[in-house]
């Protein structure tokens with residue numbers, strides 16, 4: 220493995236290897252020292268969990284961390300991103316963790332011949348891919364349910380603009396999870412083969428083992444969204460959440476929009492902070508694999 224760009228580049232076996240390695244980090248039975256590795260984080264979109272857990276992972280691996288801040292960088296003096304990365308390469312950066320609003324940019328960067336010594340890790344690209352989130356969700360689900368066969372998972376919210384939904388669907392399909400998507404017609408997006416689509420909450424929640432809620436990604440939506448009607452028909456409440464369902468959310472949560480705030484006090488919702496915690500181990504596993512492959 221040279222880069223981590225997209226779930227579609229990983230086999231089920233590689234996903235299980237990442238799971239095992241993350242679990243060893245969590246149990247403290249694997250320790251890694253990457254004292255000669257230099258990892259830069261480049262976030263061009265807002266982030267709390269993803270950025271902080273990548274930083275924590277870099278620190279726990281004893282690698283060196285460099286936070287590239289776009290606002291104070293020479294990008295503001297007119298330098299382009301390609302030259303910027305060329306210079307990071309020259310300085311000695313070995314891996315770049317990048318979040319960007321462009322769906323394809325990170326793949327283009329990773330395919331450039333002159334960056335061949337650098338590993339790129341996708342920390343969220345546009346609306347299409349967020350592989351480390353899907354891997355940490357997989358870790359959280361597998362750790363709890365042990366096996367993924369016979370699981371029914373309902374993703375509810377703004378599926379159309381969610382890279383989290385795209386990557387989770389790509390990953391969970393590989394493990395034969397029964398996936399349902401629930402959203403109003405205008406937030407369903409392009410339909411994916413093998414996924415059930417619903418506009419009715421009752422049907423979509425019926426006998427679901429996991430409910431994964433998503434935020435309405437206002438920053439990516441031009442047209443008017445009727446929030447009142449969304450709340451009325453799709454908000455997760457104490458009344459409609461299946462009794463034993465595992466409630467997941469990648470964060471950030473817009474309380475009282477996608478989930479009623481009292482639901483967050485319920486046992487079912489404890490998973491949400493477990494997802495954040497597990498993100499550190501999963502990101503440690505990914506960085507450890509990529510840095511080791513570079514001999515660092």
Ligand code: NCD
Nearest residue numbers: 268269343383434469470471
């Ligand atoms: C998500 C993202 O950035 O795609 N957040 C995250 O990484 N945990 C989801 C979102 O912003 O709604």
